[in-house]
Amino acid sequence: MTATEPGNLLSVCGFSGGFKTPSGFKYVLDDVSFGLRESAMTAIVGETGSGKSLLALSMMGLAASTFVKTGGSIEYAGADISTYDDRAYRRIRGHDFAMAFQDARAALNPVISVGRQLIDACRAHRRVSVAQAQEIAEGMLRKVHVPEPAQRMRQFPHEFSGGMAQRVMLALALICQPKLLILDEPTTGLDVTIQADIMELIVDLVSSNGMTACLITHDLGVVAETCDDVVVMYRGKVRETGPCAQILQQPEDLYTQQLLRSSRFEELSA
């Protein structure tokens, strides 16, 4: 899987950057290259500080304004979107790309009803009336298995459980039928049974809509059960990329091997 293969929806090529600090420039992403295969689900895995979330935000054009790109490109639809300004990004963000964040209850606007947020997102990118948007929003909530969507539309994020809020977030991300869905730790902090339900829903939605998805996670179990491809990151560098089954069963990279040993508790003496 090289970054520039034709079957890729999005390709990250030699992407580098970091932050200015009092003690000098600190690279957080260092020559990162990989591709997101069209209609496949790709995992980006790594531990705290590996740069995986910053990478996701960079793809969405949402990296902090203090982030300085030093090289490379993010290719989408024949253009380098990493050079886009906010205005240009706004045309693809939400419409072509959508993102679901880690803590859904914190990521949703706490003072706007869930229905209003869905309707606003819908009308930002699609020429529909409020009534039509309302219908689409309700349908979306039904699709993500939120019970009693009409009543739930009038409620606020704090009235939702963590799992239900994550479903709302997915509805919000999918309401404009994006081509690429980026999921940043969508189930971290949720209970395992809820996590399993949400991951099933994600896989179902992604495959039934032929979407391309990128899952940022630290949980190799989740990766193994849901993803097609995997990108392993460590300290801002890509250590290994390839099909999930191959990387998880026969990793070549030493760090990947270490991560798998830790995940399987192989270093425990007991």
Next chain:
Amino acid sequence: MSSPKSHSPALNVVGLRKEFRVKRGGRARTLVAVDSVSIDVHPGETVALVGESGSGKSTVARCIVRLVDPTAGAVAVHGRDMVGMTHRQLSQAYGDVQMVFQDPNSSLNPRMTARQILTEPLRLHTDMNKSARNARAAELLSMVGLGKEHLDRYPAELSGGQRQRIGIARAIAVSPKVLLLDEPTASLDVSVRGQVLEILHQLQQQQQMAYLFISHDLDVVRRISDRVMVMYLGAIVESGTTEEIFSNPTHPYTKALLSAVPQIDPEERRERFRLEGEIPSPFDVGAGCRLDNRCPLVQPSCRAERPVLAPVSPTHEVACPVVLNGERIAQAV
């Protein structure tokens, strides 16, 4: 050092119950957070208390050390009753029972150095002089794999894994008999998680501490515990040896929980055992089984009477008459 399991348990909890009065819409209601929970932990043994958020597992730990006062039930640490203790007696008892908290960022005083954090319990619980306390602090750091150079650092100058190790070092400073571990690895990366679990294991080997390990991470629980107790909405629904729970999960909730854990290796995967919906509000629990509205095996009798733990084997108990009757029928055939 090793004591056979027939000896008196280091931690003995019987019929623990905790109610909270909660005002909702101006009306005070009673929330039963923990309902008749009984736990024994013997020296050198690790008992895991597993359950999802809101199951009451942390409240159990907080009741044991009287951070909240239990409504009913008995707690004995090393044979001494904790529930009736005065504050003065309690602070003495904390020499025998200590707790490691989930979030090392909020459980360590940010204005104290590692040295101050580690010598404080020694000052309170031992008659060591200052130089002995300092020597012990350095020794404790090395026990958790940190060096002398960390002694004068503040929590903010340490990584998450290092902070959690300071939390463990503080808890074991006074050589307690019982250690309550409330999700000690939940906030750590997998590589660091392994180190922390290994340190806990080594310490237990050396000091024969009794561990009550509270966790929602079933992979961790499987690797480190001798026995497992599964909690759902305040009650224990199944308990058994780790082997029994993981190879023969019997309660529908345990089955659902275990089958939801994502596995790296395909041969480890279980077929999903599904429950309806999500955990209900603890206010909405009826008189019968707490799982009644979610369970695929529900019978009319489940809603009439609250199931109690009944034996599957001498070491394995489950609070579900439906599966128990099923097992009996299966054995008879």
